[in-house]
Amino acid sequence: MLGPVYFYAIVGGGLAGLQLALRLKDDVFFKGKKIAIIDPSFKITKDKTWCFWEKGHGRWDALITAEWQKGKFISTIANEHLDLAPYSYKMLTSEDFFEYALAEIGKSKDFILIEDEISEIDPVTMKAIGKNKTYNATHFFDSRIPSAYYETNEHTKIYQHFKGYHIKSESPVFTTNQFTMMDFRLRYKNSTSFTYILPFSENEALVEYTFFTPFLTEETIYNEQLQHYISTYLKSDYYEITKEEQGVIPMTDFPFDKNNSDKITKIGTGGGWVKGSTGYAFKHTEKNISKIIENIKSGHEPSKDLFRKKYKIYDAIFLDVLARRNDKGEQIFSKFYRKNSVEEIFAYLDEETSFSEDLKIMFSLFDPEFIISFFRKFRF
Structure with missing residues (x-):
């Protein structure tokens, strides 16, 4: 069944798709243009934490869960205390972001949320094939990771994979105003692996064990490393795990941008918006969306000059x-x-x-x- 024709269709209601939708909604240039956001589910989850640094006040400050002006880097050969000024390191949760974004988008009559899974976008007919319907649009913003990424061995692939515990300890063990960017004292078998800590109080923090490796690992390894770190380096044997987080982020030189065209713009992870050497994406997403909006309003292809x-x-x-x-x-x-x-x-x-x-x-x-x-x- 052929559905209506949309001016824009955003395939994927994740971070990139919803940030883009918010910017389109807030710009009078796009008022009156019908825009679809298509995703298999808009159920709000509590499974992600996003962090980024920026100078001064920012667009997302009302959603920030915590922020720090000081950090530290620890290894077997260095112990650096980091004064972040003029930057702050900010954290927000996926739950808060999605609740805000969906509520704001819901205020506009120009947007429609469609629960469907897109399998293919035809660049000639400009049809997106979903499980339920087919959708037409004048331009697609597509967050799906290209199948070629999984199939090729020509490009370097490192995986940032991690598991984190949100913990409450019986005794005060954290320095509240200082987060830990990397602590290499506990490494796994000669790999690039480290502990990352975001403290919320003297007794509460997100403690995450992270790998930057060309391989993935078993669930038990994360748990063993986290428990070892908390016991040995935080010296806390009595704590409660209130929540867990886990994920895999691609760090790669795969040319995602080669899939951009005048009719289809790849966004998010599927567009190569994750910084290859760090795995950070939140602020790169914000900057890329600003460039896309500027390009459209200037009459250029949306993906023009997104990458240096x-x-x-x-x-x-x-x-x-x-x-x-x-x-x-x-x-x-x-x-x-x-x-x-x-x-x-x-x-x-x-x-x-x-x-x-x-x-x-x-x-x-x-x-x-x-x-x-x-x-x-x-x-x-």
Whole structure:
């Protein structure tokens, strides 16, 4: 059955799809244009925590669960206390974001939420094939990960995979105003693996064990590492697990952007919006959506200039080093945090640096493995 024709159809009601919908709703340029958001389910879940850094006040401040002005990086060769000024490190939950986004979108008559699963989008007929119906639109914003990503072995694939415990301890064990970006003291078998801590009070925190590896692992490994860390490094044997989080985030140089066209724009993870070298996506999503809106209003293809090539090259080299020498992660990240200021680090990860600033970062990380990876990835 052929459904109505929409001006835009957003395939996927996740972070990217709903952020895009909010920006379209708030811009008078798009008023009166019928927009569909198609997702298998709009049930609000409590399974994700998003964190990001930014200067001063931001769009999402009303939804923030916690924020920190200080952080720390710990390894067997470094113990760095990080003053984040002029940045703050902010956290919000998927539950709060989805509740807000769906409520705001529901106030507009221009949007319709459709529960369906899209299997294919035909770029010629501009039809999206769902399990229930077929949908027509003048442009699709598609968050589905391309099947080619799973099928190819030509590109580097690192997985950021993790499990976190939200815990309440009997005794005060956390420093409330300081989060832990990376603690490498407990590593798993020469891998790039570390503990990440977001404290909410002296007795409550999210304690997460994270891998940046070319392999995945069993459930029991996360539990063993978390329990070992809490007992050995937090020195807490009496605590309650109030909630658990778990996930897998692709860190890759796969060219997701090659799937963009004048009729279909890939967004979110399926559009390569996850920063390849870090796994962070929240602020990159916000910036990419701003660029998409600007492009549309200027008469350009929505995906025009979403990516800067030099950062794709930097990420590809770094990921190749991690894929070949996963044991080197602690050493590389230790150099990164010891030899650069927080402002330099965040600007680099936000892709807002000049070439001379990039060179400073590169020299601080120098290791022969980077040269090997450069020639492996870019043969002239």
